[in-house]
Amino acid sequence: ALFGEKYGDRVRTLQVGEFSKELCGGTHVDRLGDIGLVKILSEGSIASGVRRIEFVTGRPALLKLFDAQTTLQTLAESLKSPLNEVEEKTLKLVEEKKALEKELAALQSQAVLAKLGPMVQAYKDKACEAPWLVEQVAVPEGKLLKDMAEALAQQTHAKVVVLGADVAGKAQFVVLVSHEGMEAGLNAGQLVKLAAEHCQGGGGGKPNFAQAGGKDGQAVGRALELVQSAISQSLAAAKA
Incomplete structure (x- = not known):
């Protein structure tokens, strides 16, 4: 088993066309479209040649998107920026913070060395x-x-x-x-x-x-x- 699951002698598999074939995780649908919206939460390697994708579907996936939209809207209001400029403005603030921290470190060093x-x-x-x-x-x-x-x-x-x-x-x-x-x-x-x-x-x-x-x-x-x-x-x- 890949994630600690226990299987019997016969194991069900889930196949999505010719793209993917996985061990069954216990959720059964007749076709892929039945699960509706899919929101990927994480993806990473768990072994050589094996990757794990964690996601939610249906209503939980929709709620995740609503939460993300609310967070983005709140951030845009805090930055006084349109939604499509939030990323650019946030990155600019991060760079300004780094520059100020560097300047502060230099001033602290000068003050200490002066003593x-x-x-x-x-x-x-x-x-x-x-x-x-x-x-x-x-x-x-x-x-x-x-x-x-x-x-x-x-x-x-x-x-x-x-x-x-x-x-x-x-x-x-x-x-x-x-x-x-x-x-x-x-x-x-x-x-x-x-x-x-x-x-x-x-x-x-x-x-x-x-x-x-x-x-x-x-x-x-x-x-x-x-x-x-x-x-x-x-x-x-x-x-x-």
């Missing part, structure tokens, strides 16, 4: 004794952490940059390790895993770059303390 000055200066003040930058920051979206980390790495030349943030109650981390940092034994994947595990999460990446997340955004501060301690110990061991 890096104090972190860069704080790092330079202590770089001789602590050549790493580990900070908890406030960002509207976790994806901004990567932009911040790359900018900080470029401006400070720190051996490792670790940023963490509580984004809507979730922990987000990004770790960048320089070539010099990797030679000293630092591994971005291991460091980000340490941070994420403390926040009920996980993640990983390459030795020079990694990112991860966790369920507990309130644990970001403590997680960064653990990472900073691990960095300090690793660099101290490399010098010994």
Whole structure:
């Protein structure tokens, strides 16, 4: 059976001219025209060379069309557009939304990057004794952490940059390790895993770059303390 049905030794089939021949689904009509209107609900592959079509017929099919027409009419009224222009206007709105989201993301990135000055200066003040930058920051979206980390790495030349943030109650981390940092034994994947595990999460990446997340955004501060301690110990061991 194709869909879990159980059949006996003899199976009825349904044939539509030379176009289609299927196993009987239990609904009997003398001819195809008896079923009236047909509204296809879904169609897809269920096995190699086998496709499944789900549809309704008769009154249920008519009700489906009425519902679709009502929805289209409501949408046209909301858009203040004729029915035949609804698709074009909807697609235009979708494109405008994408453009605005892209513009907003760029502005958010610029605003965040503009606040890096104090972190860069704080790092330079202590770089001789602590050549790493580990900070908890406030960002509207976790994806901004990567932009911040790359900018900080470029401006400070720190051996490792670790940023963490509580984004809507979730922990987000990004770790960048320089070539010099990797030679000293630092591994971005291991460091980000340490941070994420403390926040009920996980993640990983390459030795020079990694990112991860966790369920507990309130644990970001403590997680960064653990990472900073691990960095300090690793660099101290490399010098010994």
